[in-house]
Each structure stands twice: as structure tokens, then as C-alpha cells.
Amino acid sequence: MAVQCNSILILWRACIGRVVGILFGVAIASAAATGPSLADGLYFSEVAVNYRAVNDRLRAKGWIEIVNKSDKPVDLGSYRLRAWGLNRRGRLSDAPLTFALPQKVLPPGGYHVLAGKLFDALKGNDKSSYIVSDDGRYFPYWSDAAGFVELLSADGKTVDFVRFGTETTAPITLGSWTGKSVPAFPAIANYQPSQSMDPLDNYDRSIVRRAAEFRTTGTKEDWTHVAFPTPSGPNDVPPEAVDADKDGIPNTAKVAGGTFAGLDLYAMGARPGQRDLFIHLEHLQGTNDPGLVPQRAALDKVVQAFKGHNIHVHFDVGNLFGPALTPADYNLSGDISFERPFIKCTQLPRGAADAEKGCSSLYEYSSDRFDVRRRPIFRFGLLASSQLQSGEKGKSGRSELPGNKFLVTLGQWRLSTQGEQRKNVLTNFQAGTIMHELGHTLGLRHGGFEDGNYKPNYFSIMNYLYQLRGLPASAAGMGPTQRYYYTWNHTFHSPVPGHGTAESYRLCDVPDGPCLATMIIDYSDGSGKSLDEAALDERQNIGRGADADAFADWNLNAGVDANTYARSITGDQGPLRVLRDHDDWSALTLVSGRSYATALQAKRHADPDCRTAPRAPASRLRCWSAPSSARIVVEPTPPIGLFNDLQRMEQERR
Numbered sequence: 001m002a003v004q005c006n007s008i009l010i011l012w013r014a015c016i017g018r019v020v021g022i023l024f025g026v027a028i029a030s031a032a033a034t035g036p037s038l039a040d041g042l043y044f045s046e047v048a049v050n051y052r053a054v055n056d057r058l059r060a061k062g063w064i065e066i067v068n069k070s071d072k073p074v075d076l077g078s079y080r081l082r083a084w085g086l087n088r089r090g091r092l093s094d095a096p097l098t099f100a101l102p103q104k105v106l107p108p109g110g111y112h113v114l115a116g117k118l119f120d121a122l123k124g125n126d127k128s129s130y131i132v133s134d135d136g137r138y139f140p141y142w143s144d145a146a147g148f149v150e151l152l153s154a155d156g157k158t159v160d161f162v163r164f165g166t167e168t169t170a171p172i173t174l175g176s177w178t179g180k181s182v183p184a185f186p187a188i189a190n191y192q193p194s195q196s197m198d199p200l201d202n203y204d205r206s207i208v209r210r211a212a213e214f215r216t217t218g219t220k221e222d223w224t225h226v227a228f229p230t231p232s233g234p235n236d237v238p239p240e241a242v243d244a245d246k247d248g249i250p251n252t253a254k255v256a257g258g259t260f261a262g263l264d265l266y267a268m269g270a271r272p273g274q275r276d277l278f279i280h281l282e283h284l285q286g287t288n289d290p291g292l293v294p295q296r297a298a299l300d301k302v303v304q305a306f307k308g309h310n311i312h313v314h315f316d317v318g319n320l321f322g323p324a325l326t327p328a329d330y331n332l333s334g335d336i337s338f339e340r341p342f343i344k345c346t347q348l349p350r351g352a353a354d355a356e357k358g359c360s361s362l363y364e365y366s367s368d369r370f371d372v373r374r375r376p377i378f379r380f381g382l383l384a385s386s387q388l389q390s391g392e393k394g395k396s397g398r399s400e401l402p403g404n405k406f407l408v409t410l411g412q413w414r415l416s417t418q419g420e421q422r423k424n425v426l427t428n429f430q431a432g433t434i435m436h437e438l439g440h441t442l443g444l445r446h447g448g449f450e451d452g453n454y455k456p457n458y459f460s461i462m463n464y465l466y467q468l469r470g471l472p473a474s475a476a477g478m479g480p481t482q483r484y485y486y487t488w489n490h491t492f493h494s495p496v497p498g499h500g501t502a503e504s505y506r507l508c509d510v511p512d513g514p515c516l517a518t519m520i521i522d523y524s525d526g527s528g529k530s531l532d533e534a535a536l537d538e539r540q541n542i543g544r545g546a547d548a549d550a551f552a553d554w555n556l557n558a559g560v561d562a563n564t565y566a567r568s569i570t571g572d573q574g575p576l577r578v579l580r581d582h583d584d585w586s587a588l589t590l591v592s593g594r595s596y597a598t599a600l601q602a603k604r605h606a607d608p609d610c611r612t613a614p615r616a617p618a619s620r621l622r623c624w625s626a627p628s629s630a631r632i633v634v635e636p637t638p639p640i641g642l643f644n645d646l647q648r649m650e651q652e653r654r
């Protein structure tokens with residue numbers, strides 16, 4: 001292989017094949033098959049590139065798509081894949097290897113994608129499989145610059161072959177490929193992958209045999225470079241397609257009659273001129289715990305929060321609210337249940353690790369029933385119970401930052417549909433936590449551009465001051481101070497005005513708070529002025545104006561201070577800082593499964609003081625934040641006072 005080995009695939013396990021009847025109908029291109037594989041009618045139709053290798057050799061991943069162009073079902077298990085192999089230490093095989101394919105039946109016109117089985121939790125389904133070499137040590141490998149894949153029949157003859165870049169390997173059956181190789185994939189500078197370890201979460205570039213002109217001449221002329229990979233469906237996005245509104249969906253797939261991998265996104269609610277954000281939301285069976293089941297009012301709340309910013313959120317919760325595909329019922333799948341069996345513990349492990357014993361992994365759900373055709377477009381969320389092996393109440397969620405998967409775990413929180421207040425708490429906690437975890441996948445941190453939490457002037461559901469308490473109806477009133485009081489009373493265990501002992505501020509006493517249907521969830525627009533902890537002025541409130549008599553009570557003395565003073569107001573033990581707001585709405589990265597470099601680059605702050613300040617000023621008023629890196633965000637367990645409050649509400653109801 002004429003390329004440096006700059007990546008690696010790790011730890012795969014033998015794939016347990018299973019025969020699956022496949023029942024989806026897809027358009028079969030009419031062009032006559034004239035290439036080397038007439039007898040079988042099985043072809044490669046897409047090879048996705050492996051850009052992850054650019055930044056991290058342990059994350060090399062790619063995938064290939066196979067289509068059945070014949071008029072009869074074909075069992076993939078009769079074929080083998082030939083390619084270079086890479087072992088878990090990053091060593092390239094001495095010669096190309098062959099890999100067994102799973103026993104899965106492709107109907108006429110059916111598609112299937114194959115990728116490396118990096119770890120146990122990757123499951124596969126009727127449209128996708130994860131594979132590994134016979135000895136379990138190697139994974140199929142190609143780089144951006146060179147590679148080949150070959151499909152072999154049971155008797156070892158070439159069924160199909162494609163070669164690209166500087167690759168020189170010849171097919172087993174000579175003559176199956178003639179002429180030059182397909183051009184290499186373009187290099188991408190500053191590539192930043194998501195945290196996902198699933199190769200089928202990689203959607204940067206592909207070469208395809210286009211559905212509209214499916215050519216099988218066994219030359220580079222058959223293949224087209226495209227910027228919108230379409231896994232396990234027809235390659236129906238034209239190479240010249242663009243994504244004008246930068247939501248990851250090509251314009252061609254947003255119009256009536258347009259498709260993406262055969263999916264009708266228009267029927268699901270996508271439209272030109274609006275940014276569309278699709279979320280596949282599954283849940284565990286929650287017979288006695290409504291915290292696990294999507295609440296319509298909670299989904300409504302999230303949809304409304306985005307709508308004002310021309311972002312249309314399309315949840316799919318299967319047939320929970322109705323059996324037919326009806327976007328208004330959050331059903332984009334028809335009569336299919338998204339409910340999974342209850343398990344007390346679910347995790348999103350880092351890297352290629354598996355979940356702890358007794359816990360399921362979010363990867364199991366996202367790699368199993370989640371239609372792989374949706375993966376370049378949809379984010380995947382799961383409402384599960386707990387992240388603790390014990391199954392006890394705890395952390396509210398976990399997310400890829402940025403990425404396409406998030407976990408919400410509000411199980412055992414004593415959430416209930418009984419009584420108006422408790423119903424509102426359920427709705428608001430679920431809505432606020434979904435929007436918060438979703439926000440991480442869109443690139444937001446607890447301080448917007450930074451991890452620094454509890455900045456009162458960062459007026460966002462991403463901020464722990466506001467995630468479960470909501471944003472006050474007025475940023476200029478006493479609402480922010482009341483949330484500051486609540487946080488200091490519970491999280492920082494301090495008496496506060498009106499609540500003379502620690503952990504005594506009741507949830508339902510928070511004005512405009514979670515016990516009311518009107519609680520607001522939102523991201524920040526970045527319009528708040530900075531708060532300098534070295535010179536706090538309570539009359540500035542949180543930098544968004546102050547009503548008459550309203551003030552910020554940072555020093556908890558129940559009155560407005562005439563003079564400025566110094567104090568840490570985030571609970572942070574470090575040096576005093578200038579706290580900055582962040583324009584979340586302008587920063588959201590809706591595109592999923594591609595390079596996240598844009599989401600993680602250095603950000604200039606919206607603060608008016610920064611408009612004229614030079615880059616990286618010497619003063620404390622820093623106008624630029626450093627570039628961030630991708631990671632998995634784990635929420636801490638909320639303060640015990642919150643759980644005590646929920647327990648009290650339950651007892652009072654009895």
C-alpha cells in the first residue's frame with residue numbers, strides 16, 4: 001500500500017451474523033450492469049473516507065456500502081471482503097486480508113453498510129454490520145490518500161473492485177479493474193472528529209456510484225466524489241448539492257420529491273429556508289417512572305425554544321403519541337415503538353470502553369435499531385433511568401461535545417404526572433435537560449464557550465443556575481438573584497436572604513420556576529454585559545438592564561450595595577475573573593457526523609467592550625477564548641436538597 005499508515009482500528013470482535021428478512025423498498029437504477037459481476041449483481045456503491053485518522057491514529061474508521069442490483073435476494077454470507085488490514089496497535093497487515101461478511105440477506109435493490117466492530121456494544125441491523133478479520137485482530141483499512149476494497153465470491157473470484165489514490169493493488173480476477181485509480185480524497189486541515197467511537201458516525205466524504213447513472217465499467221469513471229455520504233440507501237444527493245443553511249441537510253433533500261439515501265425528509269418536516277434539526281428519541285420502558293417517557297409538553301417546549309431562531313426541531317419518538325407518520329405527533333417512523341426494555345443502568349463510556357457490568361451502553365441503542373440512513377442527519381437521544389450501577393437517582397445526563405448522541409437519565413427522581421405542580425416539574429426537568437444535553441451535542445459548554453459554570457450573566461439553559469430552575473421571565477428583575485440564592489443555598493450550602501439555613505429554599509418558591517407551566521427554557525443570545533468579579537456593581541444586575549428596585553445580591557446581604565466590591569460569584573475557588581456571556585444561538589453546530597472544527601475554534605465574545613479591544617489583550621478583559629477540544633460531558637449529581645424537595649412533594653401528595 002503506497003501510503004503511510006497514519007491510523008488504526010482497534011479491538012473488534014467476531015461478528016455474529018444473523019439472517020434478517022429485509023423489507024424496505026428502494027429505487028433500483030435502470031442502467032444495465034455491464035461490469036465484472038453480472039452473475040451476482042452485487043456491487044460496491046459507496047466508500048466513505050477515514051478522516052478521523054488525521055487527528056487520532058486510534059480512531060481510524062471508514063465504511064463501505066454494498067447494493068444488490070440483481071432481481072433475487074442475495075446472502076452476504078456467501079462473500080468475502082478483501083482490503084488492507086490494520087491491527088489494534090496500528091500496524092498494517094503485510095498483505096491484503098479477506099474478511100468474512102455476515103449472513104444477512106439483501107433483497108433486490110437492498111443496501112447494506114459494513115464497518116469495523118471496534119467494541120462489543122456495536123450491534124448492527126438489517127442495514128448495517130460491523131466486521132473483523134477471521135482471527136479477530138484486523139480491521140479493513142484505507143486512508144484518505146490510498147486504498148482499495150474488493151468483493152470476492154465463495155470461489156475466490158472478484159465480484160467487484162474499486163481502487164483510489166496512489167493505491168496499486170490489483171484485483172484477484174485480472175481485468176476487473178482497468179485504467180487509473182479513482183482520485184484520492186481531498187485533505188482536510190484542522191479536522192476535528194466527534195467523540196463517537198462508532199465508525200458509522202463518520203459522514204465527511206464518500207466516493208459513490210451514483211443512483212442516477214449506476215455505472216459498472218470497472219474503471220474510475222464509475223465513481224464520483226460527493227460531500228454528502230448516504231449510508232445504506234441510494235446515492236441520490238447530486239455531487240453539486242449544497243447545504244445553504246448549514247444544518248447538514250443538502251437543499252436537494254428538503255424539497256417535495258427530494259430524497260436523502262431514499263428517506264423523504266420533506267414528509268418529516270424539512271423545508272428550504274429553515275434550519276432543520278432532527279432528533280431520534282428513544283426511551284426505556286417507564287411503567288412506574290414517567291421521567292423515562294417523553295412528555296409531549298416537554299417536547300413542545302423544546303420545539304418552541306428553537307422556533308424563534310428559525311431552527312425547526314423534529315423529534316421522532318415512534319408511535320408513542322400516534323401510529324402514523326405525523327410530524328405533529330412527533331412520529332416520523334410510522335407504527336414502530338421506540339420503547340426499549342427497562343434496565344436500571346445505562347452509560348455512554350469514553351473511547352472504545354464498554355459499559356460497566358449490569359449497565360447498557362448508549363452505543364447499543366444507536367447502532368442497533370436506529371436506521372443508519374438517518375445517521376448523517378439525525379441526532380440520537382435516549383431517555384434512560386440511571387447511570388449508576390446501583391440504578392439509584394443521580395446525574396441528569398451525558399453527551400458528546402460536540403457530536404450526535406446524548407443520554408438523559410432522570411430515573412428514580414420521583415417525577416410524577418400526579419398533581420399540577422409535579423406534572424410541571426416533570427415537564428420542565430425533562431425539557432430543560434433535553435435542551436441542555438442537546439446543547440452539548442451542538443457544541444455548547446456550561447459557560448457557552450467555556451466550561452466555567454454558574455456565571456449569572458450567561459443566560460442559558462446550559463448554565464446550572466438555569467438548567468432545572470428555568471430562565472426568569474425578566475432578566476432585568478430579581479429572578480436571576482433568586483436562582484443565585486437557590487444555588488448558593490443548595491449547591492454551596494449557604495444561608496441566603498429569605499432562607500436562613502442551608503438547603504431550605506424550596507423548589508416551588510423559585511419565581512417563574514419549575515413548578516409552573518410557564519417556566520422558560522432558552523439558550524443565550526450573548527447580549528449580557530460582562531461581570532468583573534474584581535469590581536461587582538449590584539445595580540448592573542446581570543448586565544441586561546435592571547428594573548426599578550431590582551438588583552443583583554451577589555454578597556447575599558439582602559440589600560443593594562452602593563459601592564462596587566470583589567467576590568467570586570460562581571462558587572469557583574480560583575482567582576477572580578471577568579465573567580462573559582456567550583451568543584449560543586449563533587454558535588450552534590447543527591451539522592452532525594462531520595468535522596466539528598468550526599464549532600471548536602476560538603471565539604470572540606459579543607461583549608461591547610470587546611468590539612474594539614485587540615486580540616488576546618494583556619488586560620483581564622479577554623475578548624477571545626482559546627480553542628476547545630471535543631469530549632464527553634458528564635453532568636454531576638444535583639444537590640441533595642433538590643431530591644429532598646421532590647420527595648417532600650411526593651409525600652404531600654399522598
Ligand SMILES: [Zn+2]
Nearest residue numbers: 436446633635
Ligand atoms: Zn451539561
